[in-house]
Amino acid sequence: MTLEFQSKTKELKKGLFTLFPGLCKGCGLCVEKCPKHCIAWSDILGVYGTPSVEANDECIACGICQNVCPDCAILVRKKTGKVGPN
Numbered sequence: 001m002t003l004e005f006q007s008k009t010k011e012l013k014k015g016l017f018t019l020f021p022g023l024c025k026g027c028g029l030c031v032e033k034c035p036k037h038c039i040a041w042s043d044i045l046g047v048y049g050t051p052s053v054e055a056n057d058e059c060i061a062c063g064i065c066q067n068v069c070p071d072c073a074i075l076v077r078k079k080t081g082k083v084g085p086n
Helices: 029-033 064-068
Strands: 008-011 015-019 039-045 051-055 074-078
Touching: 008 051, 015 051, 029 039, 029 064, 064 074
Parallel strands: none
Antiparallel strands: 008 015, 015 074, 039 051
């Protein structure tokens, strides 16, 4: 396990999942509330030396994890299929 505080963005089928380990305290609310059960514990340690989380490709980018995170440690951006500036 490593202690890292740089954000980690993972491109998934439906969107982008960004975790900010420097904000994640490892409470597990995101793991508990994910409707697809696609968030799991990671080898990257969060701010208190507790495991942070990561999402897998089953993620539908619904944003529930982002909304329940008390520390704003998760950012979810859904892919829109649009190309170019919005």
